Amino acid sequence: AQSVTQLDSQVPVFEEAPVELRCNYSSSVSVYLFWYVQYPNQGLQLLLKYLSGSTLVESINGFEAEFNKSQTSFHLRKPSVHISDTAEYFCAVSDDYKLSFGAGTTVTVRA
Amino acid sequence: NAGVTQTPKFRILKIGQSMTLQCTQDMNHNYMYWYRQDPGMGLKLIYYSVGAGITDKGEVPNGYNVSRSTTEDFPLRLELAAPSQTSVYFCASSYENYQPQHFGDGTRLSIL
Numbered sequence: 001a002q003s004v005t006q007l008d009s010q011v012p013v014f015e016e017a018p019v020e021l022r023c024n025y026s027s028s029v030s031v032y033l034f035w036y037v038q039y040p041n042q043g044l045q046l047l048l049k050y051l052s053g054s055t056l057v058e059s060i061n062g063f064e065a066e067f068n069k070s071q072t073s074f075h076l077r078k079p080s081v082h083i084s085d086t087a088e089y090f091c092a093v094s095d096d097y098k099l100s101f102g103a104g105t106t107v108t109v110r111a
Numbered sequence: 112n113a114g115v116t117q118t119p120k121f122r123i124l125k126i127g128q129s130m131t132l133q134c135t136q137d138m139n140h141n142y143m144y145w146y147r148q149d150p151g152m153g154l155k156l157i158y159y160s161v162g163a164g165i166t167d168k169g170e171v172p173n174g175y176n177v178s179r180s181t182t183e184d185f186p187l188r189l190e191l192a193a194p195s196q197t198s199v200y201f202c203a204s205s206y207e208n209y210q211p212q213h214f215g216d217g218t219r220l221s222i223l
Binding site: 004009032034036041042043044045046049051090094096097098099101102103104 | 115142144151152153154156159161169201203205207208209211212213214215216217
C-alpha cells in the first residue's frame, strides 16, 4: 500500500510571502498524486493533480506542485499567499482506486 | 448540480445507540468512499464501493457497515456506537480509477 508523509504539520506565514508545503510518498511504478484543500468546517476540495505529462502542475488560484520521481516528492508552492489561503492542505496518492492521505498541513496566513 | 450530499451535518449519540449516515451523489460516479477524519491523522478509509452491490473494507472498518443498492446512495451504519467513533465523517465519489474524488461537507458525530 502507498503511504504519504507531509513533513510539516503547521506552517505560519505572513501575507504576500511565499509558502512551500512538503509531501513525500512511497515509491511505486505508477503514481497519481493530488493536493486537496480543506477550509474550516468544509469538505475537501481538489486543488491540483498529477496524473501524467508535465511534472509541474498548476491550480487556478496560483498554487503549483512539482512531481519529482527521483525524490518521490510532490511539494506544493505558492509565491505570494493571501489571508484566504488559510486552510488545511492534504497531499494524497492514488493506490488502485483508493486514496492514501497525509496527515495534513495547517497553513495560517497572518497580515 | 449538488455533487455529494451528506446528512445529517451534526449528530450527538449516546454510547450503544445506532445510526445511519446518509450519502448521495448525482454525478453518476461508480466509486464511492467513506472516510473518517481525526485531528492530526488525516483521513482514514472506512469502506468503499466500486459499483452498486459491491463493497469492500478499508483501513478502519470495525464498528461500521455499508450497503450500495443504487449507484447514487452509499449509507454508512454505526452499530453500538462507542466514544472512539467520535469523528468527522466524509463521503466521497469518483468516476473511475485514479480520478480525483469529490467530497461531501461531512457529518460531525459525537458519542457521549
